[in-house]
Amino acid sequence: MKLATIKNTNQDGQLVLVSEDLKDYVEVGDLATTLQDALDLWPAIEEKLLIRYEALNALELTDINKVSDAEFMAPLPRSWQWLDGSLFLNHGTLMQQAFHLEPIEGADSYPLVYQGAGDSFLSGSAPIIAPSEQVGIDFEGEFGVIVGDIPMGSSADYALGQIRLIVMLNDISYRALGPREMKTGFGFVQAKGPTSFAPFAITPDELGRHWHNGRINLPLDVYRNDKWFGSPEGSQMYFGFHELIAHVAKTRPIKAGTVFGSGTVSNADVTKGQACISELRAKEMIATGKPQTEFLKSGEIVHMQVLDQRGKTVFGEIKQHVTVENTDV
Amino acid sequence: MKLATIKNTNQDGQLVLVSEDLKDYVEVGDLATTLQDALDLWPAIEEKLLIRYEALNALELTDINKVSDAEFMAPLPRSWQWLDGSLFLNHGTLMQQAFHLEPIEGADSYPLVYQGAGDSFLSGSAPIIAPSEQVGIDFEGEFGVIVGDIPMGSSADYALGQIRLIVMLNDISYRALGPREMKTGFGFVQAKGPTSFAPFAITPDELGRHWHNGRINLPLDVYRNDKWFGSPEGSQMYFGFHELIAHVAKTRPIKAGTVFGSGTVSNADVTKGQACISELRAKEMIATGKPQTEFLKSGEIVHMQVLDQRGKTVFGEIKQHVTVENTDV
Numbered sequence: 001m002k003l004a005t006i007k008n009t010n011q012d013g014q015l016v017l018v019s020e021d022l023k024d025y026v027e028v029g030d031l032a033t034t035l036q037d038a039l040d041l042w043p044a045i046e047e048k049l050l051i052r053y054e055a056l057n058a059l060e061l062t063d064i065n066k067v068s069d070a071e072f073m074a075p076l077p078r079s080w081q082w083l084d085g086s087l088f089l090n091h092g093t094l095m096q097q098a099f100h101l102e103p104i105e106g107a108d109s110y111p112l113v114y115q116g117a118g119d120s121f122l123s124g125s126a127p128i129i130a131p132s133e134q135v136g137i138d139f140e141g142e143f144g145v146i147v148g149d150i151p152m153g154s155s156a157d158y159a160l161g162q163i164r165l166i167v168m169l170n171d172i173s174y175r176a177l178g179p180r181e182m183k184t185g186f187g188f189v190q191a192k193g194p195t196s197f198a199p200f201a202i203t204p205d206e207l208g209r210h211w212h213n214g215r216i217n218l219p220l221d222v223y224r225n226d227k228w229f230g231s232p233e234g235s236q237m238y239f240g241f242h243e244l245i246a247h248v249a250k251t252r253p254i255k256a257g258t259v260f261g262s263g264t265v266s267n268a269d270v271t272k273g274q275a276c277i278s279e280l281r282a283k284e285m286i287a288t289g290k291p292q293t294e295f296l297k298s299g300e301i302v303h304m305q306v307l308d309q310r311g312k313t314v315f316g317e318i319k320q321h322v323t324v325e326n327t328d329v
Numbered sequence: 330m331k332l333a334t335i336k337n338t339n340q341d342g343q344l345v346l347v348s349e350d351l352k353d354y355v356e357v358g359d360l361a362t363t364l365q366d367a368l369d370l371w372p373a374i375e376e377k378l379l380i381r382y383e384a385l386n387a388l389e390l391t392d393i394n395k396v397s398d399a400e401f402m403a404p405l406p407r408s409w410q411w412l413d414g415s416l417f418l419n420h421g422t423l424m425q426q427a428f429h430l431e432p433i434e435g436a437d438s439y440p441l442v443y444q445g446a447g448d449s450f451l452s453g454s455a456p457i458i459a460p461s462e463q464v465g466i467d468f469e470g471e472f473g474v475i476v477g478d479i480p481m482g483s484s485a486d487y488a489l490g491q492i493r494l495i496v497m498l499n500d501i502s503y504r505a506l507g508p509r510e511m512k513t514g515f516g517f518v519q520a521k522g523p524t525s526f527a528p529f530a531i532t533p534d535e536l537g538r539h540w541h542n543g544r545i546n547l548p549l550d551v552y553r554n555d556k557w558f559g560s561p562e563g564s565q566m567y568f569g570f571h572e573l574i575a576h577v578a579k580t581r582p583i584k585a586g587t588v589f590g591s592g593t594v595s596n597a598d599v600t601k602g603q604a605c606i607s608e609l610r611a612k613e614m615i616a617t618g619k620p621q622t623e624f625l626k627s628g629e630i631v632h633m634q635v636l637d638q639r640g641k642t643v644f645g646e647i648k649q650h651v652t653v654e655n656t657d658v
Contacts, residue, residue, distance in 0.1 A: 011369060078409045079409070080409065080447050081446050104512070104514075105512060106509065107513075112515050113515060114516050115445060117444060117581065118410060119583065119584035119586070119587055120409075120582060120584050129481065130580075131481060131579060152460060152654065153460060153656035153657075174580055177580065182514030182515075183433070183514065184436075185511030185516070186415070186442060186443040186511075186516050186517070187514070187515050187516020189412065189443075189444060189576075192580075192581070194581055248518055248519070250658050251460050251464065251503055251520075251521075252446065252521070252523055253523070255448035257448070258448055325481065327481065327579075
């Protein structure tokens, strides 16, 4: 199934089912009003959603609308919990080399993960409203998953079965503010802006063989101002999403609607490019001693997509303009 | 006003107004179904809630119920954002002395704050279900505030006016897991269990002169198994809540319903005791070279309350039993 949220007067929008070919959608308010409601009710309504999805694909419903006419929000415009991992170890290795940092102890045994803000997720077309260019505005192209209820102490195998939906996201980061917050040990707060999401959240079966072992085996294409920036492969993720979820569930239950992120998609193969500016700057520092590529300025455009083997978009696109408020940080 | 949430079949419960003397309550479903709804709608419904509150206090309503018959949840059973500060610098100073840590650079200029999990807040009477005694089960007695919408770049003065409600909470912490997570720089994830809240969330005016400069000028009483553990004063908070909020709002907007915590209430005056076990252990380490007091074991009871100058409870009580699941961490 493909699910999305269209804008209405409600902060959490209106849940819709989107057809397999991404051309049509239908409201499913009789089953669940919002995506969070659907996730809370999932075991009771999944089968009914699936029947509706098949009827939509067969154009057997009367209230079908055109995707091209819709204004989409993030699939979950707000989330009760957002946990972003750093599951591509290649990214951390490059950062350590570039900044001459000590390796993080246990980084290959325990997935790195920070808790983020779930109060206002942006749509894939919303502007990146940054406080200032001085904060080092960066994007991070990531995959993510949205889960059902997971009891404390659940295994990675159990967690794998509770992955309801897969998403694509841009973890907007303010690089100049990260080092001070990392040094405190308390994690990123000022160093992260609101996260944005591509419009379509899909069930794992939609990916077919491209969903394997808790990883999305497709490249994530990133463009900066229409110039190719990278197409790193999701298959290179060191920990699977199910392993990240089980790590967090060691000491607490996780409730339906929690979103987990992969961290910036990153490959050792340099021909794949990269999904964030800081990684390119790290490569430049390693090669020449200093970074050349600048962070985002006002007016720039970030564009991300994932295409399947037939060249069709999987999650829809993220395409965001940078706007700067020039407030004092 | 005093607000609370009673248990029903909905995950977010049913919003109620509680009388000034904490004896009676009334449902206000015609104004807002849940506390999150009320916070989303606050500017439009505050006046109506206030009129209802005055009628409740005057016993002029027909559908009044007894508080003694009610089962309360956390005021917000789920929150889109939970940010917990460390606003009592005395606590950090003691930790640094005990563990011979370097002072955190800038800790008196920038409030320390970590992002926590908002997906399942516990009621004040819910058991603390810990994975194992080996994790170092601890409580932290804290004050908190719940805010309305705050645009990016808002001043501390503006933030002060957007503080809708004040709460009391127990930030359940697993001390054995904290140091590894702090060293990564990514902040606490496994080191924190679900946070629990006393039942009554009150508007700042209810505190009268005890609400001053973004601080709660009352002691927070903590008991461990009916034995006094501490009564540290909220007045000793180094940063006000409004300063913490403005710090976070520097780089992003904050949405209604976000909860901010004070961190464990902590005083330099040793006769005030302390609001968490790790602080007592730190004092023991400083005095004798090693800690004597153990962390919580299965079956122990944590009890917290705040009394006003007439000896009346302000937020209701937190009283939690410790239960251990003995899962593998």
